[in-house]
Structure formats: C-alpha cells, structure tokens
Amino acid sequence: MANTSARMLRLLSLLQTHRYWPGTELADRLEVSPRTLRRDVDRLRELGYPVDAARGVAGGYQLQAGAAVPPLLLDDEEAVAIAVGLRTAAAGAVAGFEETSVRALAKVIQLLPPRLRKRIDALQAATAPGVLGGGPTLDAATLTTIALACRGEERLRFAYTPREGDGSSRYVEPHRLVSLGRRWYLVAWDLDRGDWRSFRIDRLTGPQLTGARFRPREIPGGDPVAWMRSRLAAVPTRYDVSVVVGRPAPDVQKFVGQWGTVEPVSAASSRLRMNVDDLSWPVMVLGMLGADFTVESPPELRDQARAAGETLLRGADR
Amino acid sequence: MANTSARMLRLLSLLQTHRYWPGTELADRLEVSPRTLRRDVDRLRELGYPVDAARGVAGGYQLQAGAAVPPLLLDDEEAVAIAVGLRTAAAGAVAGFEETSVRALAKVIQLLPPRLRKRIDALQAATAPGVLGGGPTLDAATLTTIALACRGEERLRFAYTPREGDGSSRYVEPHRLVSLGRRWYLVAWDLDRGDWRSFRIDRLTGPQLTGARFRPREIPGGDPVAWMRSRLAAVPTRYDVSVVVGRPAPDVQKFVGQWGTVEPVSAASSRLRMNVDDLSWPVMVLGMLGADFTVESPPELRDQARAAGETLLRGADR
DNA sequence: TGAGATGCGGCCACTTCCTGACCGCAATCA
C-alpha cells in the first residue's frame, strides 16, 4: 500500500475519474505531502501521460490526451458498458469491426471479475439484436468462450454439427476467430483429425475450456483470414439483391447505411445492391422506403415482397 | 524509464497482451533479473491483481480475473474498437445502456490520442445506424463533445433551436446527459437565463468547449434523471402501438428483441406493444413477421401499413 | 520413476530513489 507504484496507479485513476483536481486534495487522498504529489505528477508526465495543470485560485490538475493510450482505470459500471458495447459491435452492428471487437472483448472479459461477467451475461437478452435480420443469431457467450480460448492458447472441446452428417464432439487447438460475410468461423487445429479445420460458430455448441495449454502452430500461409477465405471460396451461398428504386441515390444510401451499396440510375432513381442471407431484410427496406421499385434479382425477392405486402394489407384492413 | 512504476505498468501490459509468459522472457523484456521479476509479480499480487503461475516445463505467468478491474492497457486497435463499440451502444443499440456508455465513452475519448480520435470519426459512416429507425439520427461527435464538457466541467456554447421559436446561441454549465425514451437531453445551468434548462440534443448544433471551468451546482432534488423526467412529464408525444399478432408470444418476443414487450393472448397469438416516434418501424416488424395481425392502436398505423403493403405489391408485380 | 525445467522465496550487501521540509518564484484571478 505504501507502495509508490500503487500510488501512481491511484493517482492515474483519480485523474481519470473526472475533471480538475486541486493539488492539495490529491495530496490528501494519496496521503502524501504536496511536494511528493508534484513529484508524482512529474513522473506521470515523464511516462508520457500529459497532465495539465492550471494555476491561480481555481487551479488544479487534469489528465489530457497524449501520444499513447494511458492505462484505463475503470469502475464497474464503465467496465460493463465497455463489454456490452464491444459485444454489440462484435455481433456485427458495426461493419468491419467484428474481429477487432472480439479481440478487445476477450481481453476485457478475461480481466473482468466474475461478478461483472455475470452482469454482462444478464444483459444478454438486451443485446439480442432482435429484428436486425441478416446474420444468424449468435450466442455471445459462445463467441466469448472461444475468444478466450484463442487468447489463452487453451485447448477447446465442443459439439459440432456440420452442414451434412451427424454431430460429433471435437477437440481442437483454437487458432483464430474469423468474421467473414456476416458469419463467424473458428480456425483451429483439429487434434483428432490432425489437420486444420474451420468451424461455423453457429453450428457449434457447448464450448468448454479444458485448461490444457498448447504452443500455437503456424497456419499454412500465415494468414488465417486468407486461409478461411480460400476455404469458403468453393461454397457459394446467399442472395445477390439488385433493385431499382424510385428515389435519388443519396436518400437511399442514407436509409440503408452500410448494409448496401447504391448507385444512381437517374436523377430520381437509383440501383440498390445488397448481399444477404435472408430476403426479409431487403423487403423491409423496400417497404419503408415507400417508393416504387423494380426487382432485378433475385426472383425470390418478388415473392417475398408480395407475401409481406399481402400480410400488411390484410392486417391494415382488418 | 528505470522507474519501478513504469516497469510495473509494462509488466501489466505484457501480461494483458496475451497468454502465458515464461518468467525468463518477461525478465528479459523488462531488463531486470529473474529475481526482480518475481518480486514485481509479487507486487502485482499485493495490489490485488491475481497473477497465475504455472511451474514445470511449460510454466509461465498469466493475469487472471480478480476482484477488481485492473488498469486496462490497450493498443491502438483495441482502444478504437472500444470507442466504436461504446458509440454504438450509446446510440441506443443496447437498451438502457446509453448513459453509461456515453460516460465511459467520454472517459475513453478524453484519454485517446488525437490520431485515434480521427480514426474513430472516420468510422462515423460505419456506425450510422442506417435503417434502424426509431430515434432521430444522432450526431456522435455532438454527443461526445457534450459528454466531454460534462466530465471536464467546462462551460459550453452551442446553437439551439427550440420546438417553437427561433434559434439562439446558448452559454451553459453542462451538468449531465440524460437518455430518456430514445432521446437525449442535456441538463444544464443556463448562464444567460440564470436557471436550469434542458436541451434536446438533436435540436442542438455546433457545441463548443470554451475551456472555462466551473464548480458544479447542485441540481434541485439532486437527481438529474428524475428532474428531466418531471420536465418531460408535461410533454406527451410518440405513439403507443398495440397490435395483436397471430403468432405465439415467444416467437414474437424473439423477433422484436428489446424493442417491444409481448404478452400472450392465446396459445397462437400475442399482443405486441411498442413505444415509438416513428411508425415505419412497427410496420416493418409486422411485415417481416408474416403473420396475420389486428391493429388496436394507433389508427395511423393502419394507414402506414396499407401504404407500405401497396408499395410492396406494386413493386412485386412490376 | 527420475531428470530437467520452471517458479518460490529467504537472506544479504549495496545502491538507488523516495520522502518531507523548507525555500523563493511564477501564473492566475478577484
């Protein structure tokens, strides 16, 4: 406790907590003389964390943004908020950020006290994306467990049901989680098969950390994402949606956000393209846009739009 | 550099980076003798961060979850991911978590180096919720600026356009951001009026940190959320949607997630309630559910459903 | 079952640096 390091951490924490701190109060809280406090502040500055100081009657210290990210000292609330936010981002709410989010999440989760983990799990329901459509529902706990195994280089056991055939129990050395095309995959060395395999996370249940550590192998090519991509290349799926909409391109783009690409066709119309697994999502978009549209592909989209339209009309006139 | 505190932080950082570290390697990286490393590890343990150690041929050190949240030492990627995730959560992706997320976000943003802030802003487009409907589009930069002002206890200047009347420039002492009913409000002491006021964030533009600090006043009642709630009580808005759907309650609940409440009506049907500002969202839900439904309220929902249905049918048959 | 790798921690002598006290100075604000 009388430790210098501990005091520095507490000081950092206090400076992060909020606003300006009068020097005397800081010295008081840390139970040192003002002179020592000044020295501590100096030390922080030497470490690269810019502490701003103001003199005069309302002076004080404040931690400012610097060149490096300082150690984040979080309270429980904040830690939970960060975990929840990362989980949401990992679930695909922010395009292209899933993997980084999961990696950061694994770090946070691993360091979080169990009582906070419970709170996060309790929020599982809240994080359920609901209507978001698109990708299959993902169990955040599953994802987290796997991420922890990858991070901790721990062997993993789980049940897996391939697209065809019966389920079986697997025992693997997890290598990396990869998010491709709205789906998550685990790239791992299958200990029973003695070869590299990939597993779709939504077909995988009951992952168990075994506690057995391993020294990671080198994946062929060195890049798990590239490896996964080449694996998937042979397996085409999903719909390629293309629709001409009677609204200017900027309007449409603003509406669909990241979930599709829009190109202008004329001043008043545009072509919307989306890649989806599930047609209900584009149908919703078309319905909400409220403009005339012409389906170019796929034909199934017409059927689905018709079905949804009829449902709505029936309900509206009931 | 030769500082003990700095070395402790580096050690914490290394232990967080990944997996197991052999003691010799850690000692090597920190440029100390193995004996000192052991002492450092001891120090960490005394500080409450449980460092797990394994003996034997594949032994090493690993940081485990403990009672407290250890200082998070993040690299650039992770910091950005966390900020992006928090921003998403703050935008309302996770019900009930907006405020905590914004508070945590303010902390992270404030500490983040400017170059990383730029990266986060560049991702603004990606975080745009697109179709998510519901609440009005919120400018994350605005929200962040205000959160920073609240945290840093800095006076704030901005332009405000009330519901009725002309816009004007305001100069306030920001107190707290409050998220209520899918909308954000700033509770602040208006320096020109000399009284407490609330401002809807989506009516507020160009917030400027002035750098002028202030000592926070006490809000009447002490609870800004309660205060805001009482302010809003007099102003009814929004639709109260109630629809009976021909699908069992669990199905519907799973579908709408957090965005509504569902109660069973019979084994095969349920009542869905939502509170929204914009009816296009419930219309989408009804269309996607693909089940018969009866609108109980509001009547406008029928019109909107009919309009969307007709749009879809026209498009499908073109 | 035994050998080697790895972490644990007591002891000691040496050195570093931390601390509190005192001082005068420099901004800032009313």
Next chain:
DNA sequence: TGATTGCGGTCAGGAAGTGGCCGCATCTCA
C-alpha cells in the same frame, strides 16, 4: 495588489529496490 495555487531546487534521513546466492516445490516428459 494580494491571495491562491502550481513549480521546482536543495538537503538529509530513511525506505525500498536490486542482483546474486541458496535450497525447495511442483510439473512434464521421457
């Protein structure tokens, strides 16, 4: 102008960190 608050030099005493040495405990693998 005076009060407040931060800045930093100097000094002496003491606390603490350090590396090297030791024997021991525990784990894995052959």
